Amino acid sequence: MKLLILDRDGVINHDSDAYIKSLEEWIPIAGAIxxxxxxxxxxxxxAVATNQSGIARGYYSLQILEAMHTRLSELVAEQGGELGLVVYCPHGPDEGCACRKPKPGMLKAIAAHYQAELPGVWFVGDSKGDLEAAxxxxxxxVLVKTGKGERTLSKGVAASTLIFDDLAAVARALI
Incomplete structure (x- = not known):
């Protein structure tokens, strides 16, 4: 199986330091879908692995998050593709869960779902936590320069990190 795992905010859709709290605020990055x-x-x-602490913070509901993911799946399907498993961490940063990146719980859940091994699988993100989870x-x-990617890059990344302008560039490299 050829498995690719993506972060969501800043990789697939525009990110906001104020959180993406509604379907209207969930706006895909050009070329990502x-x-x-x-x-x-x-x-x-x-597959997608995304921290969504806005749920724990009360900024939006699980139903709104699910509507965003449904919309993402629909947009990919409209382009003739299929989105795989989407896993999310609804916990706040101080809850001590095993899923919130930089912990690798969500990546392990995706691997278990697909009965796949994670070594060598590309995990595309825009933050230090994404890279650490990988x-x-x-x-x-894999770091994309969209979202927080430029800021992350400016602080230094592991030498093994692959760097691309955006998700479209990642797709071109893999296809």
């Missing part, structure tokens, strides 16, 4: 569809059509299983399980850390 098409990239997921192209990867899917090329035989890749594209490294924790032997996955290939």
């Amino acid at each position: 098409e990239a997921i569809a192209q990867l899917s059509k090329a035989g890749w299983t594209v 490294l924790a399980v032997g996955a290939q850390p």
Whole structure:
């Protein structure tokens, strides 16, 4: 199986320091939906692992989060692709869960779902926590410059990190 795991905010859709709290605020980054569809059509299983502490903070409901993910799946399907498993961490940063990145719980859940091994699997993110989660399980850390990516890059990343302008560039490299 060709498995690719993506962070959501800042990789697939525009991010906000004030959180993405509604379906109206969930706006795809140019080329991201098409990239997921192209990867899917090329035989890749594209899964998503996303921290969503806005739920714990009371900024939005689980129903709103699910509506965002449904919309994402629909947009990918409209382009002829299929989105794989979407896992999220609803916990706040101080709750001590095993799923919130930089902990690798969500990546492990995706691997278990697909009965896949994580070493070498590309995990595409825009934050230090994304890269650390990838490294924790032997996955290939991939940084995109969208979202918080430029800021993350300016602070330094592990030498093994692959760097791309955006998700569309990642798709071109893999296809």
